[in-house]
Amino acid sequence: MSEKATGTLSGYDTPECETLAEIVKRSLRTSDSIGIDRCIQCGACTASCPAARFTDYNPREIVKRVMENDCSVIGDETIWNCFYCYTCHLRCPRNNSPSQVVQVLRQLSINEGTGLDKIDMLFEYGIIFAEIGVSKLPPLFFEQMETDFDEHWLEFKENLDEVRSELGLGPIGIRDNGRGEIRAILEGTGFFERVGRLEQTATTETDSKQSFRRDGK
């Protein structure tokens, strides 16, 4: 499958290009010298990848499909398995970076609406950040954290300010005027419109579970 990527693949940080490889090269998320065209399919990325060890994610194959301009890779569920450890980036002998390639693919997927269900649980992070000016774990994940780190985790979290003051440290949050500044930056950069738009799309997309949207096709 090799469809022209123009039009369908335009949008946020995905410059309009003829091919997926071009989009990857011109994206802000990838290094200027990214060696995607120079990939020799040696598999050093896949052999190094912890996600590939436990799931069907195969960074070498993902890169191959991008090089072949196979647009179905955008809808491939496995691209969401990478967790950005960057070992592939470190070891690639051609200075390619599957971890950066995957970031661009995810953005394309979000632009098409298909990736939204993968990130809607992350919206909460942005909203909390906008409110208090620092990144904080949303309550949604507390249960999982307790499972992973034992019940002490919640205890520690609830008494964090006390623990910090015993250690001679101040409160972790940001003072009110600081919050205002952060909010102003987020407003200035269009953060709230973007989150609002994504949330809205997420709702409609979930209704009409389209796997792919192809303008004019």
Place this chain on the structure above:
Amino acid sequence: MNQSNEQVGVFICHCGGNISDTVDIKSLKQAINTSNTIVFDHEYLCSNLGQNLIKKNIARCSLKKVVIGACTPAKHEKLFKKCVDDAGLNPAMLEVANIREQCSWAHSDDIDAVTQKAISLVRGKVRRVQNAKPLEPIQIPINPSALVIGGGIAGIDAALNLANNGVHTYLVERNATIGGNSAKIGKIFSPEKLEEECAMCSLSPLMNEVGLHPNITLMSCSEVENVSGSAGNFKVRVRKKARYVNDNCMACGRCSNVCPVFVENDFNCGVKDKKAISLSFAQAVPQIYSIDSEKCINLTGGTCSRCQDVCKVGAIDFDQKDEIVELNVGTIIAATGFDEFDASRKPQYGYGLFANVVTQMELARIFGVNGPTEGKLACPSNLSKPQRIVMIQCVGSRDEKPTGNRYCSRYCCMAALKHASLVKKKYPDVEVTICYIDMRAFGLYENYYRAAQDLGVSFVRGRPAEVIEKPDKSLVVKVEDTLTQKVREIPADLVVLSVAMEASTGTRQIAQTLNVTLGEDGFIKEKHSKLKPVDTSRDGIFVCGTAQSPKDITDTIAQSGLAAARTCAFISGGSITLDPEIARVDLSLCDGCGECLKCPFDAISMNDHGNVAINPLVCNGCGYCTVLCDQKAISIAGYTEEQIHAEIEGVLEKGDLLAFLSRNIAYATADNIGSSAATYPANTKIIRVPTTTIVTQSMIEQAFGAGARAVLMVEEPTDDPIGESVYSLALDNFQKLKEELGDPGGRIHFKKAYIPNYRGLASTLTTLSQEEVGE
């Protein structure tokens, strides 16, 4: 002006319209035609027809001197010099007026102004050539001996080829023995046989031949420190390092037996199985022991003389000192070889961390009967026989990370196949897996690859991610088999890394000493990858083997033979012809004041008779000495004061800008203005000089006397080999001239040339040629 009345033939080239479209050839011919000139023109003077016209008319009109009005002399001057030479004239009897790059192409003025400039340029050359004297070419005999640097297989083969062709050859080797890396590898692969051959069986006789050859002077423990002179006549300074054992040594080995100090053995990749006094290996040439001065008890201030006590021939000499030896040779071959890539730069493979991760070279030593295990296949951790061996290809090769090399090292696929075959033949039960990206068994080696497959070697296509060591010191290699798309964890008892070949530190050092260019990968760059594969950027210096690029022994020998052949061809030329336009001294005028000895290139000296002598090999004719000489006893042949005065008289008209341009970079920059279609006014007249140091007060006075608007001097930049020494002297000369002349109205100028910045020069010329003349 002292002018002769000999006939000058003037030949004007149309250059197919490049000149004739902007210069009125008819007016030019009329203006030049006088009682002692005959003028001709042709569509293309550089063509055979054009040159025949020149030759024919030299004969028919008995021309004694020739002026050509055509493109820049940088382009065809040599061709035209040969042309007049063929016609029986001395090449110095020819002058080229640059009426294309510095005239028809460089001005946007009307045709009359451009034609007028062409007339003055040609007239200047006619005046100049009327003052020319014949110059005999300088022939210097080539020293018929050669120097080969590096005693590996490349240097050995080159030296033997030269010596067998009757060339006396010095072979300089840094280590105590010749043999290099080839001596270590035990077995070698060969393209036509599927058997592995014994490396030492081929190498040892060659090494002995080097040691005994009457035409070879072998200098081991020696390093080249300095090289001066030029092609045909190099002077080389060699440091012969103290080995603390003299030539009496019979290599009996008693000393080594009694020596109490064990040291790391380079030959066995650093295993501590060697004594502080030792022979590198049994077949070493020369067969002379040497002492490791950093480890020897006596040489590090302790008390021990056991070796001296047992030596029956008095060969041990703790007082031996480094010696400096001067060699004179005509040519040099660099055969300084490679270093193995340091595999610890790829920590994911565990080299240096895990005992059972080794390189192919170390495996070769393990296989060597003279190696650390005496040829028995064994894991370094416990000396047990490995059951499973995994080889990893392209370690440090085909790798764009800063710790790697971009190139393919070319030998490693075959080295891995060779060692895999050796293991399988000797121990068929041992599993051998080669992890590769692409197997490169080029040419006839494909047979060998197939034979290795028949022996049951496994191949996995994938670059391994990492090697992990288990508590029992066995290893696991993590790799994706990209053909089955499965990530595998291959257990191994021994992991062998096929590491890259890198340019050796010796190669990088010698490139600097010899002043030859390195490629971006650190190897010595050949002049042309196909047509001149063993010539370097410097005449008379050649390169072969892995100093030039990664390669196997077969390719190395092919190249060392070629380097020897090129060296022989160079030497058999007998002599080299040097540019005659260098400094000449008139001893009848010289008063021996010695001022000229300030030559920045050390080309001038006083000879045994107390006379000034100029070394034609070193002098580049910069002309600095001419301003130092009060007696006017030194001049630059072809650029005498009379000639330059005559040219000024010929070219200059009232209101002109007169520019003196040094003959290399500065003059080429002015040519660039024309060939890049930039412009400056036609009242700019350029005179080519060796460097602006030869410009004198009387030249500038002559210019202003004839109504020049301004005078400009443009000098070579300091990154040019001549400019490096001359630029500051030229600037001093300019400042001195300005003071002497009182610089009427700020009309004397100085500028540094820079080829890419031809626009800068064009704008300077434009400004100065339009400047108001202050009275």
